[in-house]
Amino acid sequence: MNTPWSPSSWRSKPVRYLPDDYPDLAALTRVEAELAKLPPLVTAAETRRLRDALGQVAQGKAFLLQGGDCAESFKEFAADNVRSTFQLLLQMAGVLTFAGGCPVVKVGRIAGQFAKPRSNATETVDGVTLPSYRGDIINGMDFNARERTPDPQRLLRAYHQSAETLQLVRALAREGYADLAQLLGHRPETEGAVRPVDFFTSHEALLLNVEQAMTRVDEATGDWYDTSAHMLWIGERTRQLEGGHVEFMRGIQNPIGLKCGPTMEADDLVRLIDTLNPQGIPGKLTLIGRFGSDQVAECLPRLMAATRRHGSPVVWSIDPMHGNTHKATNGYKTRSVARILAEVMAFLQIAAAEGVHPGGLHLEMTGQDVTECLGGPLDVSEDDLSSRYHTHCDPRLNATQALQLAFRVADGLHTVRAPQAHAA
Numbered sequence: 533m534n535t536p537w538s539p540s541s542w543r544s545k546p547v548r549y550l551p552d553d554y555p556d557l558a559a560l561t562r563v564e565a566e567l568a569k570l571p572p573l574v575t576a577a578e579t580r581r582l583r584d585a586l587g588q589v590a591q592g593k594a595f596l597l598q599g600g601d602c603a604e605s606f607k608e609f610a611a612d613n614v615r616s617t618f619q620l621l622l623q624m625a626g627v628l629t630f631a632g633g634c635p636v637v638k639v640g641r642i643a644g645q646f647a648k649p650r651s652n653a654t655e656t657v658d659g660v661t662l663p664s665y666r667g668d669i670i671n672g673m674d675f676n677a678r679e680r681t682p683d684p685q686r687l688l689r690a691y692h693q694s695a696e697t698l699q700l701v702r703a704l705a706r707e708g709y710a711d712l713a714q715l716l717g718h719r720p721e722t723e724g725a726v727r728p729v730d731f732f733t734s735h736e737a738l739l740l741n742v743e744q745a746m747t748r749v750d751e752a753t754g755d756w757y758d759t760s761a762h763m764l765w766i767g768e769r770t771r772q773l774e775g776g777h778v779e780f781m782r783g784i785q786n787p788i789g790l791k792c793g794p795t796m797e798a799d800d801l802v803r804l805i806d807t808l809n810p811q812g813i814p815g816k817l818t819l820i821g822r823f824g825s826d827q828v829a830e831c832l833p834r835l836m837a838a839t840r841r842h843g844s845p846v847v848w849s850i851d852p853m854h855g856n857t858h859k860a861t862n863g864y865k866t867r868s869v870a871r872i873l874a875e876v877m878a879f880l881q882i883a884a885a886e887g888v889h890p891g892g893l894h895l896e897m898t899g900q901d902v903t904e905c906l907g908g909p910l911d912v913s914e915d916d917l918s919s920r921y922h923t924h925c926d927p928r929l930n931a932t933q934a935l936q937l938a939f940r941v942a943d944g945l946h947t948v949r950a951p952q953a954h955a956a
């Protein structure tokens with residue numbers, strides 16, 4: 533694609549999943565202009581550091597751990613919640629580093645993960661039909677007409693909450709951690725042993741009007757960076773080659789993710805790679821498979837084979853959440869840890885068979901002790917779901933479930949690497 537790009541060129545393309553029911557469009561335009569004047573949330577230099585770190589993943593020398601809420605919310609925003617998810621990610625990274633034998637790049641679904649592409653535009657309860665809840669950045673979760681009407685002021689509230697979240701995350705990352713013992717809950721023995729950690733932010737780049745407003749020229753390089761997060765990804769529902777989301781993402785220098793679900797064809801994937809990373813920069817593009825444990829064996833090998841033949845240095849990561857959602861018999865939207873584990877293990881085995889580095893894990897998870905996914909070490913049952921089901925959209929792994937997964941992945945990475953180590 534050699535056509536000129538600008539932060540607003542997506543506006544001339546078909547765009548899916550952007551709300552089109554703001555009652556006052558002039559108010560929306562005013563808020564977009566206000567956002568464009570607010571300070572960047574992240575810097576271009578930090579963003580380049582993440583791209584370089586992901587370049588190491590693309591070369592098989594590191595592993596990507598990306599995780600956090602399905603949807604951040606205004607109501608659940610609290611320092612303790614941010615801290616517990618941050619610490620959980622560090623604990624998991626510790627497990628993966630020690631057992632997997634390579635550095636782990638840590639990226640939160642945090643400080644901007646607010647907008648959700650919903651399967652149905654409307655929801656009907658007791659004969660009343662209203663717009664679906666689409667994330668706190670767009671409308672409210674309560675089932676009444678006022679809450680479900682998109683409100684542009686929510687864009688500003690989400691910006692400010694993201695800024696506060698980032699401030700806390702940056703402080704926590706500076707405090708860093710001393711060693712694995714501290715990660716597992718013990719205090720460091722000496723102050724001097726503390727090491728800062730690199731921690732990055734990410735979210736789905738769904739609301740292109742917001743992403744456009746946050747996109748600025750970096751003085752040092754003259755390049756465009758989306759300063760709303762270090763990494764942005766294109767969702768499964770908005771990855772059309774000719775669509776607005778791909779158009780926007782092809783012009784920014786941030787590392788980007790691309791969700792790849794069961795309907796992704798190898799030819800389309802190659803075209804998307806050529807469009808999104810035409811120069812083949814290592815670390816620029818992360819492919820995030822999300823097929824479901826029952827489809828991964830059928831879908832993933834041909835996509836991995838296509839990227840291997842193509843030769844562009846992509847990171848292959850797996851999101852074992854979004855293809856494994858089902859409704860429990862009591863109506864809760866849930867996921868079973870067994871199926872999540874099965875998809876991740878299949879990913880490791882398929883990557884080994886295709887000669888591709890299994891580069892990362894993308895999870896919806898929280899440090900809070902929720903009961904949203906079934907199974908795990910404490911064997912959450914369908915009857916337990918109602919006790920602590922707090923997610924605003926999709927079910928997340930709780931801390932014990934996420935740590936169990938990290939140990940299993942670390943084991944799996946060790947096993948798939950062992951034959952390569954012997955061969956070397």
Ligand SMILES: O=C[C@H](O)[C@H](O)COP(=O)(O)O
Pocket residue numbers: 602648649650651652854925926
């Ligand atoms: O998180 C992703 C999507 O927004 C979500 O899976 C869609 O959920 P829904 O099918 O309940 O709309």
Ligand SMILES: C=C(OP(=O)(O)O)C(=O)O
Pocket residue numbers: 602649736766767768769791822851854
């Ligand atoms: C919507 C999401 O996933 P997907 O696009 O893969 O369905 C998500 O990760 O929040």
